[in-house]
Amino acid sequence: MPAVSKGDGMRGLAVFISDIRNCKSKEAEIKRINKELANIRSKFKGDKALDGYSKKKYVCKLLFIFLLGHDIDFGHMEAVNLLSSNKYTEKQIGYLFISVLVNSNSELIRLINNAIKNDLSSRNPTFMCLALHCIANVGSREMAEAFAGEIPRILVAGDTMDSVKQSAALCLLRLYKASPDLVLMGEWTSRVVHLLNDQHMGVVTAAISLITCLSSKNPDEFKTCVSLAVSRLSRIVSSASTDLQDYTYYFVPAPWLSCKLLRLLQCYPPPEDGAVKGRLVECLETILNKAQEPPKSKKVQHSNAKNAILFEAISLIIHYDSEPNLLVRACNQLGQFLQHRETNLRYLALESMCTLASSEFSHEAVKTHIETVINALKTERDVSVRQRAADLLYAMCDRSNAKQIVAEMLSYLETADYSIREEMVLKVAILAEKYAVDYSWYVDTILNLIRIAGDYVSEEVWYRVIQIVINRDDVQGYAAKTVFEALQAPACHENMVKVGGYILGEFGNLIAGDPRSSPLVQFNLLHSKFHLCSVPTRALLLSAYIKFINLFPETKATIQEVLRSDSQIRNSDVELQQRAVEYLKLSSIASTDVLATVLEEMPPFPERESSILAKLKKKKGPGAVSVELEDGKERGELNGGGDRGGDASTPSPSADLLGLRSTAPVSGTTPSAGSLLVDVFSEAGPSATSAGVNDDGFLSSAPPTVASEDPAPPLPESDELLNKFVCKNNGVLFENQLLQIGIKSEYRQNLGRMYLFYGNKTSVQFVSFNTTVSCPGELQSHILQLEPLVEGGAQVQQVINIECLTDFIDAPLLNIKFRYGGALQNISLKLPVTINKFFQPTEMAAADFFQRWKQLSQPQQEAQKIFKASHGMDTEVLKAKLLGLGTALLENVDPNPENYVCAGVIQTKAQQVGCLLRLEPNAQAQVHTHKCILLDSRLIMCHQCKSILNSC
Amino acid sequence: MQFMLLFSRQGKLRLQKWYVPLSDKERKKISRDLVQTILARKPKMCSFLEWRDLKIVYKRYASLYFCCAVEDQDNELITLEIIHRYVELLDKYFGSVCELDIIFNFEKAYFILDEFLLGGEAQETSKKNVLKAIEQADLLQECTFPV
Numbered sequence A: 001m002p003a004v005s006k007g008d009g010m011r012g013l014a015v016f017i018s019d020i021r022n023c024k025s026k027e028a029e030i031k032r033i034n035k036e037l038a039n040i041r042s043k044f045k046g047d048k049a050l051d052g053y054s055k056k057k058y059v060c061k062l063l064f065i066f067l068l069g070h071d072i073d074f075g076h077m078e079a080v081n082l083l084s085s086n087k088y089t090e091k092q093i094g095y096l097f098i099s100v101l102v103n104s105n106s107e108l109i110r111l112i113n114n115a116i117k118n119d120l121s122s123r124n125p126t127f128m129c130l131a132l133h134c135i136a137n138v139g140s141r142e143m144a145e146a147f148a149g150e151i152p153r154i155l156v157a158g159d160t161m162d163s164v165k166q167s168a169a170l171c172l173l174r175l176y177k178a179s180p181d182l183v184l185m186g187e188w189t190s191r192v193v194h195l196l197n198d199q200h201m202g203v204v205t206a207a208i209s210l211i212t213c214l215s216s217k218n219p220d221e222f223k224t225c226v227s228l229a230v231s232r233l234s235r236i237v238s239s240a241s242t243d244l245q246d247y248t249y250y251f252v253p254a255p256w257l258s259c260k261l262l263r264l265l266q267c268y269p270p271p272e273d274g275a276v277k278g279r280l281v282e283c284l285e286t287i288l289n290k291a292q293e294p295p296k297s298k299k300v301q302h303s304n305a306k307n308a309i310l311f312e313a314i315s316l317i318i319h320y321d322s323e324p325n326l327l328v329r330a331c332n333q334l335g336q337f338l339q340h341r342e343t344n345l346r347y348l349a350l351e352s353m354c355t356l357a358s359s360e361f362s363h364e365a366v367k368t369h370i371e372t373v374i375n376a377l378k379t380e381r382d383v384s385v386r387q388r389a390a391d392l393l394y395a396m397c398d399r400s401n402a403k404q405i406v407a408e409m410l411s412y413l414e415t416a417d418y419s420i421r422e423e424m425v426l427k428v429a430i431l432a433e434k435y436a437v438d439y440s441w442y443v444d445t446i447l448n449l450i451r452i453a454g455d456y457v458s459e460e461v462w463y464r465v466i467q468i469v470i471n472r473d474d475v476q477g478y479a480a481k482t483v484f485e486a487l488q489a490p491a492c493h494e495n496m497v498k499v500g501g502y503i504l505g506e507f508g509n510l511i512a513g514d515p516r517s518s519p520l521v522q523f524n525l526l527h528s529k530f531h532l533c534s535v536p537t538r539a540l541l542l543s544a545y546i547k548f549i550n551l552f553p554e555t556k557a558t559i560q561e562v563l564r565s566d567s568q569i570r571n572s573d574v575e576l577q578q579r580a581v582e583y584l585k586l587s588s589i590a591s592t593d594v595l596a597t598v599l600e601e602m603p604p605f606p607e608r609e610s611s612i613l614a615k616l617k618k619k620k621g622p623g624a625v626s627v628e629l630e631d632g633k634e635r636g637e638l639n640g641g642g643d644r645g646g647d648a649s650t651p652s653p654s655a656d657l658l659g660l661r662s663t664a665p666v667s668g669t670t671p672s673a674g675s676l677l678v679d680v681f682s683e684a685g686p687s688a689t690s691a692g693v694n695d696d697g698f699l700s701s702a703p704p705t706v707a708s709e710d711p712a713p714p715l716p717e718s719d720e721l722l723n724k725f726v727c728k729n730n731g732v733l734f735e736n737q738l739l740q741i742g743i744k745s746e747y748r749q750n751l752g753r754m755y756l757f758y759g760n761k762t763s764v765q766f767v768s769f770n771t772t773v774s775c776p777g778e779l780q781s782h783i784l785q786l787e788p789l790v791e792g793g794a795q796v797q798q799v800i801n802i803e804c805l806t807d808f809i810d811a812p813l814l815n816i817k818f819r820y821g822g823a824l825q826n827i828s829l830k831l832p833v834t835i836n837k838f839f840q841p842t843e844m845a846a847a848d849f850f851q852r853w854k855q856l857s858q859p860q861q862e863a864q865k866i867f868k869a870s871h872g873m874d875t876e877v878l879k880a881k882l883l884g885l886g887t888a889l890l891e892n893v894d895p896n897p898e899n900y901v902c903a904g905v906i907q908t909k910a911q912q913v914g915c916l917l918r919l920e921p922n923a924q925a926q927v928h929t930h931k932c933i934l935l936d937s938r939l940i941m942c943h944q945c946k947s948i949l950n951s952c
Numbered sequence B: 001m002q003f004m005l006l007f008s009r010q011g012k013l014r015l016q017k018w019y020v021p022l023s024d025k026e027r028k029k030i031s032r033d034l035v036q037t038i039l040a041r042k043p044k045m046c047s048f049l050e051w052r053d054l055k056i057v058y059k060r061y062a063s064l065y066f067c068c069a070v071e072d073q074d075n076e077l078i079t080l081e082i083i084h085r086y087v088e089l090l091d092k093y094f095g096s097v098c099e100l101d102i103i104f105n106f107e108k109a110y111f112i113l114d115e116f117l118l119g120g121e122a123q124e125t126s127k128k129n130v131l132k133a134i135e136q137a138d139l140l141q142e143c144t145f146p147v
Helices: A011-022 A026-045 A052-067 A076-083 A088-100 A106-120 A125-138 A141-147 A150-156 A162-178 A186-197 A201-217 A225-237 A255-265 A274-292 A300-320 A324-337 A343-356 A363-367 A370-379 A383-396 A402-413 A418-434 A439-456 A459-471 A473-487 A494-511 A519-530 A535-551 A553-564 A574-589 A592-598 A611-620 A718-724 A846-855 A875-885 A939-950 B024-039 B076-094 B099-104 B106-116 B127-140
Strands: A730-735 A739-748 A751-760 A767-774 A779-783 A795-804 A813-820 A823-830 A839-841 A862-868 A888-890 A900-907 A912-922 A927-934 B003-008 B013-018 B048-051 B054-061 B064-070
Touching (some): A011 A026, A011 A052, A011 B099, A052 A076, A052 B106, A076 A088, A076 A106, A088 A106, A088 A125, A088 B106, A088 B127, A106 A125, A106 A141, A125 A141, A125 A150, A125 A162, A141 A162, A150 A162, A150 A186, A186 A201, A186 A225, A201 A225, A201 A255, A225 A255, A255 A300, A255 B076, A274 A300, A300 A324, A300 A343, A300 B076, A324 A343, A324 A363, A343 A363, A343 A370, A343 B048, A343 B076, A363 A383, A370 A383, A370 A402, A383 A402, A383 A418, A383 B048, A402 A418, A418 A459, A418 A611, A439 A459, A439 A473, A459 A473, A459 A494, A459 A611, A473 A494, A473 A519, A494 A535, A519 A553, A535 A553, A535 A574, A553 A574, A730 A823, A739 A823, A751 A767, A767 A779, A767 A795, A846 A912, A875 A888, A875 A900, A875 A912, B003 B024, B013 B024, B024 B048, B024 B064, B076 B099, B076 B106, B076 B127, B099 B106, B106 B127
Antiparallel strands (some): A730 A739, A739 A751, A767 A813, A779 A795, A862 A927, A888 A900, A900 A912, A912 A927, B003 B013, B003 B064, B048 B054, B054 B064
């Protein structure tokens, strides 16, 4: 045990610490601690009043035990008692205990605050500092409430000691960070700013942290600090290394203060005042110059301090981004660090250059260091440095060096650390796409990615390569050839099989002329991988096979054989079995024409933001790429179950970010969810046997009926019709001179059944009577076909089953075609399927309701609407409407009897979304305020509810 | 700065100072994770690492690791020198400081740190001034003040 060097020793404490250190095991330590805790407890509870020394000693022991990682649940009161001791040493230990072990017991806090108040008003600087340290260490709201008014006064008072000012400044900073609303600078602002001129360097050092924080939050109020900071910086930078006495650190004058001044200036744009700006540029130049001077000391502290200032100056230069000379100089000086023997400097240089690369003035200068950076990626021993090198290569990449950088990153991937592989893969994929001049290079790159790091290639990456191949016909043949070659490797990654299956299924015909890749060879190659693949991949391959039957009739027999085998047609996986059965049937009964239509080539994908980029942004946060995410954190997984086509792919202002395929042909496909690749790949539901829309990957989404005429656009009044049915399920859907359509529908959970009654109002028969339903991807429909003849005056009934997979906006379209006296009638209507049909009413008590109501107050969780009471204010009518909406109308829940509250759960296959509603009628204004809250953060639902509310 | 940790090569925490409000549980988890991460690093590696959304700056002095967590925009090198200055202060105060000094006089280590850094920011960077404040406090140790 070392002799206690200074101050008073606490022998008992030292003995206890020694005992703990001598414990041979964790158990022994715990035993010793429990013994001590029992001892202290009995001392605290004992009849004999403890003297200050003993109290201090025991409190200190408790503190030690707590710092060892054990829980302490007593002793707070004794510590608080120490605060008002008249012995400094006891007071000090009391404050330390409180600082480390704050307790939110309100009675204690009152006592602590009282003690602090006494010390603050004691006029004894040592006591004042102790009290301020305690406030700064605890920083709780209660303390802010008690002291936020007093501390600014102490800070700026003329007679406050320097050391107290220092503590007061940082104490205030801590309170401001915790409770900014309670710290009001107001009248003190200018005096606080003028602390930058204080004689005492320590005061300036402490005050500038406070000023920087306040400036970043209220730049206008504090903008006078700019010129003060510049002149202070200028005085430091030009001072000789001995001028500042003890504030010189290893021959560097005031490095901490210099860094903080440079950081403060980064809260503001370049100074407008020419003289101030000139002085600042001079400072920055001096800093750059000094960094080049021979070192005044060989100590690492000297170079660290000097370079800390240099890096901070470079940050400011980058922040201004307006001085080309300085930017290029900065870049050159960082370039020297790239090969410095200090790992720390290499790391920081790579990091700083990353930001320099994004400035137009220095981008070219950064690029000159490409070889060094590539070398760093290959040879650095520390993974965090290699990571920086990879980041910098990504940042400096442009059209001129993309091929080199991508090649280097690819070869690095082979040995890259597992922790950074996925990010590297995304970056390579993005660069390859962004700078692809010829798309064969792009295809090669992605296939290489899959080959080298298949496990780290996320779905987004291989979806993307398929999107691009589908959309660019100049690369399709090359892609087919390349995947064909890649698949010949004896072991290839499953992702390669997926890409191969998809591409050969679409474009295998482009290479079928070569006998080495004849249709059967292609098929056998794909099928040789089949048994090693997972179910989703096998499902994809089955779809590729049916596409083969269409592309190459000569493979039909072989493929049918495969489909017919027990391992397919009786596969225990229902998806595989279903595909095998359906494809087999399709290939046997459909005519070549029908087959060709059904299995037509996929239409081009609509333009949208690269899903890969979205993924990288999600991974790295907004700083990693140049485009901000709107709300990165709220997003679900891109391909998460219920999220298909939701927000992740919403065309955002950045949709054209990659500027890649802006000239590629875009089909008329609407950017609805159904056309997204993500959806295309989604599993088909169990009852996907429809003559209408098949959800399967390879089938194009145009209704493959034999009809030659396109369905008519929906009737203009169909939206109105839709609104009519929001709160009811039965009625007349449509009527004209010829035809009347009645509807009856019922819903249970996420399923709906609809009966449509077509009445022929004429005395002549309708011929070729044909109806189809097309659904958005979020709904699935099954329609029973009718006889093509409807006699005059007759009524026929048709059943449509609807399944809600996930939330949706667009209602399904019903198209009716028939001939009346030789003339074709073509009518499209919206079927009245709205999201509220899938409501399940939920009963809940008032307390429960309002607790949830309050929890869900994120802006994206609620929708509010004020609208005219077009249906009057009659209570019974409103009640009927709300019940018709499908929610439970909760009685005696809202304290205001005028209001209506409802609760329900929207049932979809993918998820259930709770929904709370409140309707506040305002009889005078004849308006309702309707507010809807969702247990889900997705705006899509809110919008949907808004439009439903509209029609109530 | 968000927090500072001192720990031994065996991974035992010797000092912990938190400048942001965190629950006891979170603190324990952070310390455990970080101690593990840093002890796994090799001696010649860089003193900085990205960890969650923070930057970690650390340096080893004899048997003790000094580790600071700073925010993204903070300066790594100057933080490294914060650590060094603190080591110098301890060294001057204890006279060639060793791990045992910090174990047996942990309260002093906290007092010195509070004089140097407050609320996570440098309060006084002059070695003389910090030591003067500590010495003054030591002189007061047994003085009794009228209440």
